[in-house]
Amino acid sequence: MDLLVQVLINGTLLGGLYAMMALGLALVWGVLNIVNLAHGAFIMLGAYVSLYLFTYLHIDPFLGLPITAAVMFAIGYCVQRGLLNLIVRAPMFNTLLITFGLEVVLTYLAQLAFSADFRTINPSYAGDSIVLGPVVLPLARLLAFGVAIALTVGMWVFLLHTTLGRAIRATAQNLVAARLYGVEPRHLYAVTFGIGIALAGTAGGLYGTVSQINPYIGAALTAKSFAISIIGGLDNPLGVIVGGLFLGILESLTALYIGPTYADVASFGVLVLVLIVRPTGLLGKAA
Amino acid sequence: MKTLRIALVVAALVVLAAVPWFGSDVLIQFGINALLLAVLAQGWNIIGGYTGYASFGNSVFYGLGSYGVGIAMAQWHLPFGVGLAFGVALAVTFAVLLGIPVLRLRGHYFAIATLALAQVMIAIVSNVTLAGQNIGLVLPPLNNDPLFYELSLGLLVLATLTVFWLTRSRFGFGLIAVRENEEGAEVMGVNTTLYKTMAFALSGVFCSLAGGIHAYWVTFIDPESAFDISLNVKMIIMAVFGGPGTILGPVVGALSLSAISEFLSSEITSLASLFFGIVVVAAVVLMPRGLADMLRRFRKTGWRYFAENIRTHRL
Numbered sequence: 264m265d266l267l268v269q270v271l272i273n274g275t276l277l278g279g280l281y282a283m284m285a286l287g288l289a290l291v292w293g294v295l296n297i298v299n300l301a302h303g304a305f306i307m308l309g310a311y312v313s314l315y316l317f318t319y320l321h322i323d324p325f326l327g328l329p330i331t332a333a334v335m336f337a338i339g340y341c342v343q344r345g346l347l348n349l350i351v352r353a354p355m356f357n358t359l360l361i362t363f364g365l366e367v368v369l370t371y372l373a374q375l376a377f378s379a380d381f382r383t384i385n386p387s388y389a390g391d392s393i394v395l396g397p398v399v400l401p402l403a404r405l406l407a408f409g410v411a412i413a414l415t416v417g418m419w420v421f422l423l424h425t426t427l428g429r430a431i432r433a434t435a436q437n438l439v440a441a442r443l444y445g446v447e448p449r450h451l452y453a454v455t456f457g458i459g460i461a462l463a464g465t466a467g468g469l470y471g472t473v474s475q476i477n478p479y480i481g482a483a484l485t486a487k488s489f490a491i492s493i494i495g496g497l498d499n500p501l502g503v504i505v506g507g508l509f510l511g512i513l514e515s516l517t518a519l520y521i522g523p524t525y526a527d528v529a530s531f532g533v534l535v536l537v538l539i540v541r542p543t544g545l546l547g548k549a550a
Numbered sequence: 551m552k553t554l555r556i557a558l559v560v561a562a563l564v565v566l567a568a569v570p571w572f573g574s575d576v577l578i579q580f581g582i583n584a585l586l587l588a589v590l591a592q593g594w595n596i597i598g599g600y601t602g603y604a605s606f607g608n609s610v611f612y613g614l615g616s617y618g619v620g621i622a623m624a625q626w627h628l629p630f631g632v633g634l635a636f637g638v639a640l641a642v643t644f645a646v647l648l649g650i651p652v653l654r655l656r657g658h659y660f661a662i663a664t665l666a667l668a669q670v671m672i673a674i675v676s677n678v679t680l681a682g683q684n685i686g687l688v689l690p691p692l693n694n695d696p697l698f699y700e701l702s703l704g705l706l707v708l709a710t711l712t713v714f715w716l717t718r719s720r721f722g723f724g725l726i727a728v729r730e731n732e733e734g735a736e737v738m739g740v741n742t743t744l745y746k747t748m749a750f751a752l753s754g755v756f757c758s759l760a761g762g763i764h765a766y767w768v769t770f771i772d773p774e775s776a777f778d779i780s781l782n783v784k785m786i787i788m789a790v791f792g793g794p795g796t797i798l799g800p801v802v803g804a805l806s807l808s809a810i811s812e813f814l815s816s817e818i819t820s821l822a823s824l825f826f827g828i829v830v831v832a833a834v835v836l837m838p839r840g841l842a843d844m845l846r847r848f849r850k851t852g853w854r855y856f857a858e859n860i861r862t863h864r865l
Contacts (some may be wrong), residue, residue: 273754286697298658349835353863355657356604360790363783367827375824449865482779486669489662513597524684531666538663 265397266346270515276404278511280469282504284409285491286418287462293497294435294455297347298355300362302463302488303481304369304481309335309464310471310480311377314384324384324472325406331468334463339460342452351452371480398505407469412504414465419500431455490534559798566703570696580812582767585702586760588804590711590785591792599611599794600716601749602729603653603803606666608757609782610671614640615758616765616776619708620687623766634762641758645751653746656732662862668779675773685771689765692865698767703761704712706801708757714797729795757785787830793842803841 299305312334316327320508342365350357381390391402421427434441435450442448470476470484487510495506510530517529569581590612597605618637622628628636652663676684716722724745727735736742738837765771785804807829815822836856837844848855 292658298661317578346831346835348865349860350838350863352865353834353838355792356661357834357838357863358660359604359658360787361831364787364827364830368824368831371821371824371827452865486665490666493659493662522677524673524677528637528670528677531669534666535652535670537665538655538659538666 269398270519271512272398272400273404273468274512274515275508276401276511277515278406279411280404280466280473280486280507281491281503281511282415282495282507283462283469284466285458285488285495285507286415286500286503287466288485288488289492289495289500289503290418290462291456291459292492294431295351295452296355297351297358297364297395297456299360299459300485301366301369301481302362302459303483303485304366304373305335305339305460305463305481306443306467306470306484306488307373307476307478307481308338308369309465309467310384310476311373312464313471314382314476317384317386324386324468325410328410328465328468332465333535335464336457336461338464340453340457343456344449347456348449348452365487367469370478370481377478379477379479381473381475383475384468386472389472401473403472407473411466415500415504422500426462427454432449444505452484473549487530490530493534494537553690563707567700570699575695578699580808582695582698583701583707584674584805584812585648585699585735585810586764587784587788587808588701588801589706589709589760590757590781591788591800591804592706592713593753593760594782594785595713595753595789595794595800596716596725596756597749597753598650598734599789599796599800600601600713600722600725600729601746603746603750604657604663604784604786605750605753606779606786607667609645609650609777609779610668611641611754611757612619612761612764612781613675613773613777614644614676614754614759616749616771617675617687617761618758618764620682620695620771623689624682625680626686630766631764633766634759637758637762638755641754642751645754646747649747649750650743653743653750658744665779667779672773672777681773684773686770689769689771690767692766696716696859698763701763705756705759710797710801712752712756717797721745721748726795767772787826791829791833792838793840796840796842799840799842806841836861850852 284306287305288299291297291299291302308359309331312331313327316322316330317324322330347358347361350361386403389403393400393402393405393415397490422432430441430446430451431454433444434446434448434455441451466478469480491503491506491510493506494509495502495504510533513533514526518526521529558718566581570578573581576587590608593611594605594608597603597608605769615634615637618635619630619633620634622636623630636687648667652660652667655663675681676844681687688862724735724740727738727740728742728745761776765776788804788807789800791807792801807826809825811822815824836859838859844855851858
């Protein structure tokens with residue numbers, strides 16, 4: 264019983280981080296209709312930014328997150344403005360190819376710049392935990408979970424209640440009408456992609472404090488982010504939280520009861536099932 | 551003009567077939583890889599180029615073909631030919647069982663569902679004892695590169711002739727109708743589910759045969775390499791680079807990209823993959839309809855061709 268509770272807690276903590284990873288993907292997909300296969304590579308890049316801030320400037324990985332976010336926002340803005348804006352109206356297939364190409368470029372640039380070694384962001388409190396009766400809460404995971412949930416909820420508030428958030432949602436709904444109301448789409452697309460990449464980068468910084476990173480982690484994280492966005496639906500950040508928690512708990516339970524090697528079968532199997540049964544997501548609007 | 555083109559293709563084929571007699575070992579080995587990639591690109595062309603369904607799951611067929619040969623030869627000690635047939639049977643079963651539900655999805659959702667299927671297959675095969683779990687299988691070695699080369703070339707010819715037949719058959723027109731307007735095709739009486747599933751299965755047959763030949767050639771398979779997703783992306787890029795939905799486009803794309811990447815990896819080893827990514831990005835921006843379309847239109851418009859592509863697709 265205690266083991267089950269512990270596994271559920273681990274799954275929940277993992278799920279919060281998953282939700283945060285998928286949030287940027289869902290935002291870019293839902294608003295810009297760009298399916299970003301390079302999403303995981305940006306998560307990886309964010310992890311390295313945090314790692315370098317910590318290793319060379321001795322900035323605490325959690326306090327350094329705003330800097331990571333700012334750096335990643337700038338990268339994302341430039342990528343959208345300079346590259347992806349060029350193909351926004353091309354067939355959807357071309358956006359898949361270009362973002363995949365981008366994933367390859369980022370992965371190998373990272374390999375050249377950071378080497379292929381496994382690294383971790385290891386602050387002094389990395390091994391600390393809070394013990395509550397029979398269950399153990401690892402401090403870094405708990406902090407990562409807290410930041411992830413706070414940012415995800417913050418994102419929801421931002422999209423619903425700020426002028427920029429409204430402009431972003433308006434663009435998603437009707438590009439022509441948004442333009443008539445004075446929204447500059449080239450800039451707005453770049454800002455939206457920038458926010459998505461900043462979220463991915465922040466998630467990467469958090470990921471680096473609880474897991475090992477190397478230049479190749481991107482592809483698997485992209486796939487996981489897809490699973491979460493599809494399970495949760497694209498139109499609602501709270502759906503992404505539910506999707507992330509669901510996947511985190513599902514993976515932990517599968518690892519406990521069936522075997523760790525089946526964790527991926529479970530998450531991708533559920534993804535395929537959800538796609539077949541309800542392609543707009545469990546919480547998404549019906550098509 | 552038409553006879554000239556046929557003569558050119560035949561001449562190129564004769565030169566390709568003669569490579570084992572005059573080429574070095576390195577060239578023959580490069581050739582096997584390049585020809586098998588071309589088969590994959592051509593196989594993908596049937597579902598992706600003609601039917602318009604962006605399959606990211608064709609690497610599953612390749613993996614099933616590899617494992618068909620691997621299991622038949624390493625576990626059951628059956629001949630290579632039986633292994634190939636077993637692999638094809640696995641691929642067709644997969645295409646029919648999973649194709650029918652997954653092919654109902656459109657656009658991004660289809661692409662992602664097939665991507666996820668590939669991930670599921672890696673994880674499942676890693677747990678199957680018959681398939682050697684995540685350790686893999688070792689096949690009996692056969693040191694005969696010229697044979698593997700001619701087999702690969704023969705398979706590529708077969709795949710290309712099939713696509714040629716497609717463009718002239720009722721079945722092929724049905725697939726193009728699905729790509730251009732699926733609802734319209736349905737209304738016109740095309741059984742779209744049947745057509746899509748058959749295209750998926752046909753595409754799977756060629757990919758699984760390529761996987762089977764590759765498995766026997768390298769004599770070792772494991773889940774990660776047999777179901778490698780980047781292989782799937784490679785075949786898409788090669789088909790798109792050459793011209794999807796054309797007869798020779800995927801072959802030209804595969805052979806030229808393989809040659810470029812081979813040249814680069816011998817010159818600057820670590821930069822070959824990076825280069826591959828850059829080519830993909832540049833090709834999508836500058837020539838989104840592939841080499842075939844570029845060559846056709848470049849004569850008229852010159853460098854403006856690129857600018858025009860950007861202008862039509864940018865925000």
